[in-house]
Amino acid sequence: MAKHKIYTMSFASVYPHYVKKAEKKGRTKNEVDEIIRWLTGYSQEELEAQMEKETDFETFFEEAPHLNPSRTMIKGVICGVRVENIEEPTMREIRYLDKQIDELAKGKAMEKILRS
Template identity: 85%
Template sequence: MSKHHIYTMSFAKVYPHYVAKAERKGRTKSEVDEIIQWLTGYSQEELEAQLEKQTDFETFFADAPQLNPSRALIKGVVCGVRVENIEEPTMKEIRYLDKLIDELAKGKAMDKILRK
């Protein structure tokens, strides 16, 4: 079975879309970065280095310093699929991020998004 094409897609190509989606709804790039850092454990400098290297999604999540254990609390539907039912680990991480960005764009408070 071949890998889903998003695994080989550069995270840096999708990142501006996350930021644009947030900014269209009055949120900020720094909030997007905070969400990504919370989820993956990357520092701001490490995140920027990953973007500069054009790291693909699979490597981006595989190399994440510390995936947040609270990410298991992320529930809901993204792209018509319940995130808690996704079996494939890398796809689950990608959809967790998608769900968090959706919540940001919908105006949810950062404390709720970051499962505090």
């Protein structure tokens, strides 16, 4: 079975869309970065290095230093699918991130987005 197209897309090509979505709703690039760092365990420098290398989504999550164990608390619907029901691990990680960016754009407090 062929991999989903998003797996081979570079994280750096999608990142500006995350930032744009957040900024359009009065949130910041720093908040987007904080969410990504919380989810993946990348430092800011490591995150920027991944973008400079134009790492694809699959590798981005495979190489994540420490996927946050609290990410399994992320629930809800994204793109018409319940995040917690996605069986394919890489797609689930991508959708966790999508869901958190959606929550940011909807004005949710960072403490709740980061499941504190």
